[in-house]
Amino acid sequence: MLVFFGVTLAISTANATEAPAIAAAANIKFALDKIVSKFEQETGLSVRISYGSSGNFVSQIQHGAPFEMMLSADEFYIEQLHQAGYTQDAGVIYAIGRLALAAPKQSQMMLDEELIGLGQFITDGKLKRFAIANPEHAPYGERAQEVLKAKGLWDVIQPRLILGENASQAAQFTISGSTQGGIVPLSLVLAPQFMTLANYVVIPDHLYEPLYQRMALMPNASQTTTHFYQYIQSPQSQQILREFGFNLPNTASETVN
Known part of the structure; x- marks a missing residue:
């Protein structure tokens, strides 16, 4: 499984004892x-x-x-x-951050910026797991919640949600095959290691408060x-x-x- 998200207090440079x-x-x-x-x-x-x-x-x-x-x-x-x-x-x-609706390349869910395909996937009983970051402490999860509420999908999708501790973990859930899709940061979707494994569409900015x-x-x-x-x-x-x-x-x- 591809791991590309950092963990809190993870060291990312060699001179950890000297670097701020x-x-x-x-x-x-x-x-x-x-x-x-x-x-x-x-x-x-x-x-x-x-x-x-x-x-x-x-x-x-x-x-x-x-x-x-x-x-x-x-x-x-x-x-x-x-x-x-x-x-x-x-x-x-x-x-200023932006959101994307993404899904593994093998997912059968149709991706569109108005989330019509996601709604249909739920209605047809095909959606089992969907990833967002935890809205309680992750801003991108909070905005994903806003998008789902704006499209009238929040109540029906909640039992299917897999919550990432942060935005990167939600993105990993989205591409790893453990879910059929997710709402994640566009900034992570555009990384080469993401695009080789998943498809995405940009969610219109008007569906959520600016990040x-x-x-x-x-x-x-x-x-x-x-x-x-x-x-x-x-x-x-x-x-x-x-x-x-x-x-x-x-x-x-x-x-x-």
């Missing part, structure tokens, strides 16, 4: 991995990324986890930390972390974010073909 710890929403993994690689090549500096759900990271930070920066999947979580005094300031929006992804520095942020924070806002990093399906704060109308 950064918390990042699971949905940004592939884009951020590429940004980190370029950052380290260009600066000679290293950072240590932990991927997980934004809600869980908030709890960890409030209980003393030594993160120097957090990249959230929803600005709500950064605002929550800022109001409690856990960040230097309110931070900045670094990306403004905000990041902020913690009071203990080092110079390396501050430099990385600034690097994510650079044109080269913004281009990478676009490649992985994100809209940007000043280009929200741009879409992926």
Whole structure:
């Protein structure tokens, strides 16, 4: 089984004892991995990324986890930390997330942006398992719930839901064959290792509240972390974010073909 999602507090760089710890929403993994690689090549500096759900990271930070920066999947979580005094300031929006309806290539479910095929699959009694991230603490799961409610499918699909601890785990459930489909981040769907195993369609943005992804520095942020924070806002990093399906704060109308 293909495993491509990180676990909370997982070490992603070699110099783990020296590199500052950064918390990042699971949905940004592939884009951020590429940004980190370029950052380290260009600066000679290293950072240590932990991927997980934004809600869980908030709890960890409030209980003393030594993160120097957090990249959230929803600005709500950064605002929550800022109001409690856990960040230097309110931070900045670094990306706007988007959703996709996806299914393993062998799935018989028809994929369409209005979820008509999913509804028919349920009506015909063919849908057994469907993946989303846990809406209780994962913003992409919360937005997936909004989409399903908007299409009148939430009540009937709940008994069939398989909940991922975070967005990446939901994406893994979607492609592994353990489900017949799922609503997952577009940023993960566009990764090559996903596209070889699954098909997808982009879900229209109007079906869910915008996913403004905000990041902020913690009071203990080092110079390396501050430099990385600034690097994510650079044109080269913004281009990478676009490649992985994100809209940007000043280009929200741009879409992926």
